[in-house]
Amino acid sequence: MHHESTTLSRYARPGRLTSAGAYAGLLDAVPADPAAIARTIQGLVIHEHIAGAYGVTLSDADRRSVHLRPAAELLAGIVTRDDRPLDVPREPEHRMAGNCRHYSVLLVTVLRARGVPARARCGFGDYLAQGRYEDHWVGEYWNAEQRRWIMVDAQLDEFQRELFGIDFDTMDVPRDRFLVAGDAWARCRAGRADPDTFGLTGTDEAGWWWIAGNLMRDAAALGTTELLPWDSWGAMPEPEETIDEERMALFDELARLTREPDEHADELRRLCADQRLRVPPTVRNDLRHRDEPV
Template sequence: MRETLRMNFDRYRRPIAMSDPGRHAALFDGLPRDTGALAETVQGLLIHQHVAPAYGVTLSRDQQAQSHVRDVEKILGDIVTRDGRPLSAARATNERQVGVCRHFTLLHVAMLRTQGIPARARCGFGAYFEKGKYLDHWVTEYWNEGKKCWVLFDSQIDNRQRELFRIGFDTADVPRDQFVVAGDAWSLCRCGRTDPSAFGILDMHGLWFIAGNLVRDVAALNNREMLPWDVWGAMRRQDSELDLAFFDRLAIVSLEPDAHVDELSALYCDERVSVPGTVFNAELNCLQEL
């Protein structure tokens, strides 16, 4: 088990692909060496597209388009183009880079990895936004050396959102029943313990939606943290079109990725999971090359 953990640490200890700051790597120099302080740094740089009104901000069309930026290098480039100060300087709320939960998570993961802290983005569902609902959401999962375990951290939730959503737990250590990774959501629904209609976002709910997030989570565990509305491979819009046995296996592997290191990599070689060169952006209703 120790060797398996070491292998997975190596997978998540350094920025790679979308989490790689690239030519902007020096911007991470001098950032605080603390998971909570790094989350506060992220919160001072980004604003959530759909929570902006809670800060008194009305986003322009150009600002809303920023939520389609996929990689950290481009996110950082946009931030410093508008404001060249160090990342530790919080931007005014109406001047922050616009994104969604996935962007907060990916930037937090990139900062942690730059400091050698194993971290990965997890796709699933938050139970703390709307009573009785599990809403589409992403959080950071990082290795807590003191506790010797992986811990969930919601880097999006600042004091304003804590008040807005009436969150009573520590978002630096999110309980597993408050953020349900996609594989757990799938398993809970498949065994009849939870209603699939409780999982989703807006008017999109059901087993098919959970399946889509399960593919996104497995991709993220392979360091391909896609947009929440990117569609490819095994994702479908009808429950009847799902290969249930295939998703059952994805759920098992994603729930214990450190116990299935080889299979996690093998699954990403399957065209139903691997991210192709072109994906369908469901929000913009178009194909996009990566």
């Protein structure tokens, strides 16, 4: 129980990227219920790759916000576009451009600000592209009454649930519909899934290298550093790179620990201190082709 309490307390307080900072007071307007929090975020953020379905055309300037990492900067971007209270939903054209990671980080930010243990998870959903496991982020929060982590896809509003044909409760995502990266890795290693079905349909990229990248991002998020989907560092493979046996063994161990992170919290922290996995002060933004501070 003491170990569980220590683990949960870690996720119940803001991290360096999930602190609202000077914008903390804005969160007072956000409802307390996780489903209402998700709906609030959906009224503030528009996914850059789905904006067209809402009748919105994003400019290059609009898209700059997808590179924001800290929640405080996301909140600044939201209120710069529209300074009304956060519980007032914006019209789609007035929402800040983001992606699944941004929805998840904002969900975690609000929950942690209220002392609710929460964390972002990086992996793959089977419900966004037919026959594929699509690169995706969700959030988890600890339900003390049920004594379990509940997985939430904060991105999927009513419109997207219809668009993607969602047939499950997005406020309690089944764990066979969203696979954390460690589960994806383990399934592929056991021959129960094809690594070439795990990636991003929009760029027609997939494979072991993509799963390994998400595995490192998920481990970083479990360490309360929620990086961008295109940030890279350390042992992360290059696109289409064949992973050598040493790193395959490293990723095997990382997958084992991240699949049950609470049971292996101490082991996971020790492994992630390895220089091959440890998040450095500066990471590579692969879309901008430059190094950026975390």
